[in-house]
Amino acid sequence: MNDYQLYIDGDFCEASDGGRFDSTNPATGEVWASAPAATEADVDRAVRAAHRAMTSGEWASMTATARGRLLYRLADLVAENSHRLGEVETTDSGKLAAETRAQSAYVADYYRYYAGLADKIQGDTLPIDKPDLHVFTTRDPIGVVAAIVPWNAELFLTATKVGPALAAGNAVVIKASEIAPAPLLEFARVLDEVGFPPGVVNLLSGFGEPCGRALTSHPMVGKVAFTGGVDTARHIVANTAANLAPVSLELGGKSPI
Numbered sequence: 001m002n003d004y005q006l007y008i009d010g011d012f013c014e015a016s017d018g019g020r021f022d023s024t025n026p027a028t029g030e031v032w033a034s035a036p037a038a039t040e041a042d043v044d045r046a047v048r049a050a051h052r053a054m055t056s057g058e059w060a061s062m063t064a065t066a067r068g069r070l071l072y073r074l075a076d077l078v079a080e081n082s083h084r085l086g087e088v089e090t091t092d093s094g095k096l097a098a099e100t101r102a103q104s105a106y107v108a109d110y111y112r113y114y115a116g117l118a119d120k121i122q123g124d125t126l127p128i129d130k131p132d133l134h135v136f137t138t139r140d141p142i143g144v145v146a147a148i149v150p151w152n153a154e155l156f157l158t159a160t161k162v163g164p165a166l167a168a169g170n171a172v173v174i175k176a177s178e179i180a181p182a183p184l185l186e187f188a189r190v191l192d193e194v195g196f197p198p199g200v201v202n203l204l205s206g207f208g209e210p211c212g213r214a215l216t217s218h219p220m221v222g223k224v225a226f227t228g229g230v231d232t233a234r235h236i237v238a239n240t241a242a243n244l245a246p247v248s249l250e251l252g253g254k255s256p257i
Helices: 040-055 064-080 082-093 097-120 151-167 182-191 208-216 230-241
Strands: 006-008 011-013 020-025 030-036 144-148 171-176 201-205 221-228 247-251
Touching: 006 040, 006 182, 020 082, 030 082, 030 182, 040 144, 040 171, 040 201, 040 208, 064 082, 064 097, 064 151, 064 182, 082 097, 082 151, 082 182, 097 151, 144 151, 144 208, 151 171, 151 182, 151 221, 171 182, 171 208, 182 201, 201 208, 208 221, 208 230, 221 230, 230 247
Parallel strands: 144 171, 144 221, 171 201, 221 247
Antiparallel strands: 006 011, 006 201, 020 030
């Protein structure tokens, strides 16, 4: 039995109430892993850790080049551990081993791409016909980004959300699917080796209620990136409305897996 933990503020921990749920290997029908069921208090702690990292920690003052180096380090570690990550994803989700191993390997390329992009994010200087004015734009981090991914391509879809968010200087809170949480909880063990400052990347497992609701309605979340079903998306849009947090939605996939 693999007993996983939440990853909050640079530490592995249990859910605040000790709650856990089992994950089943679909090929055998046997329980093979256990994951914490994050509570509203756990979500709040993760979001506050991310916000603190954004506003007052080492990450807040880190140069874009240094952020890129950390993403390159993440890419290297994902590549080194691609076989293990692929095996976990196959065991937990039932996807073909050849597919998950290959996918885990090229997930590293996504992080490398965004590592190279980190120091190339720039604003513009705009011409204006007023001699006493100088007009320019800058690109600033949004803040805390909540990334919610489905069970059928967790590592890949996490890279497409977390890579650009970190390159731009944001901090992230990732919610794994309750259907197959193990791939991302295993990924947290890789993340822990990178050297990100505490709170920059946080990883939760749990259910839509309370974990997903608390995350998408939290007033310190600046953006939500979601891939999944239309019904869940409707709840997310409603949850974020009060805070006017922008939402990116990838819905209605036709994956046969």
